[in-house]
Amino acid sequence: MTGPASAPVELGTARGRWLLLATVLASGMAFLDATAVTVALPAIGADLNAGLAGLQWTVTGYTLALSSLVLLGGSLGDRLGRRRVFLVGVGWFAGASLLCGLAPGTAQLVAARVLQGVGGALLAPGSLALVQSSFRPADRARAIGLWSALGGIAGLAGPLLGGVLVDAGSWRLVFLLNVPVAVVVLAVAGRHVPESRGGGRHGRFDVAGAALAAAALGCLTYALITAGERASTLAVGPPVAAALAAGTAFVVRERRVAEPVLPPRLFASRQFTGANLATFAVYAAVGGLSLFLVLQLQTVLGYGATAAGAAVLPSILLITLLSSRAGALAARTGLRLPMTVGPLVAAAGTLWLAGVDGTAPYAVEVLPGSLLQGLGMALTVAPLTATVLAAAPESMTGVASGVNNAVARAAQLLVVAALPVAVGLSGDDYTDPAAFTGGFRAALLVCAGLFTLGGLVSWATIRRDVLTG
DSSP states (O other): OOSTTSOOBOTTSHHHHHHHHHHHHHHHHHHHHHHHHHHHHHHHHHHHTOOHHHHHHHHHHHHHHHHHHHHHHHHHHHHHOHHHHHHHHHHHHHHHHHHHHHOOSHHHHHHHHHHHHHHHHHHHHHHHHHHHHHBOHHHHHHHHHHHHHHHHHHHHHHHHHHHHHHHHTOTHHHHHTHHHHHHHHHHHHHHHOOOOOOSSOOSOOOHHHHHHHHHHHHHHHHHHHHHHHOOOHHHHHHHHHHHHHHHHHHHHHHHHSSSOSSOGGGGGSHHHHHHHHHHHHHHHHHHHHHHHHHHHHHHTSOOOHHHHHHHTHHHHHHHHHHHHHHHHHHHHHOSHHHHHHHHHHHHHHHHHHTTOSSSSOHHHHTHHHHHHHHHHHHHHHHHHHHHHHHHSOGGGHHHHHHHHHHHHHHHHHHHHHHHHHHTTOOTTGGGOHHHHHHHHHHHHHHHHHHHHHHHHHHHHHOOTTTTTO
């Protein structure tokens, strides 16, 4: 079953079920790992004697590699074979997960997380691309819907499962669990998933562009995290200068190269630019809220890892259950309204959560804010994706989706690096309830502001009729 001539897969057949199993398990492995690791951070810090910077790098090392290389990973799959690159990504992710689980210290864990992000950048684009390219046209919409729903369940289970693994055994199990899952994916995909390739792009890979993007993001991340530990011009100045130089070189190259990793012509569309600016603001807020809320629950309120994971389930559950309905609503009202209202509702929930300090029960302190935040994101996610795809030329919808994914990841990367510095936290402050609570409140106010900015940008830039016009 190789090449584009393979017979299309029917959804209700054994081949269709095997294909969905392989792609959902692989994407779910990456989704689950990203959410479960946040819950495990306090345990990682205690076991490895890591400061706040070490915990930041544990998150940002993975996100840096993923956000920098996900577009290149999709391009490799289109040209070399989506199944081939997908299988390499799954195997790579499993090997890096094993290194994470066995890491003896913070430096080794961060290095393994970077390698894990490279694997994620190879497998993530291929997972959905294989569903899109392998199923027959009549089944694609349902297949993608199933893929999204089942992947959402993995994201839903991540915080709770991560907490259970940490409390019942060790934070290392969060990573080691990926290995048997990857073995199943490799066995199923190698036997049952057909190969496919894209026919539209045959020029040279923009490896230099991807490298410059990674360098710019990496140097800026390093500067932000270093600023929290050693706030001196001598320590922060060189990486900032390097980030500016790499970023400038990236922009110049992308305007000149034949097939750029980030096509500038996409941003000629006001809709596309506005949607990605809103994406950056909203997902930066999500990244900051996720990090600080889990640490506050465990450090200040004394929640165990399992309880902290369970505490954020209502928000994720609403996103999973209501996103498809929000998409249907947007089809009737236009995309501008839900993309404006959704972030504002999420901002209200975040403001509520800023008051979490352990002086009231969970049902009063955490649950209302979590529900509002989940409702706001449920209103936002599907319309945001639809806006990005509708604003791009039909021939570039895959690239547009990848760009939006990279923007979301980069936003989360930078906020995790910058926000602790901005609110005055460093060193071991995350283990001190008194020191952390003040920073937590300030951080959530910033996140609420970012959500609000996302809503205002959407109102200013998104047309009401973008679905049909």
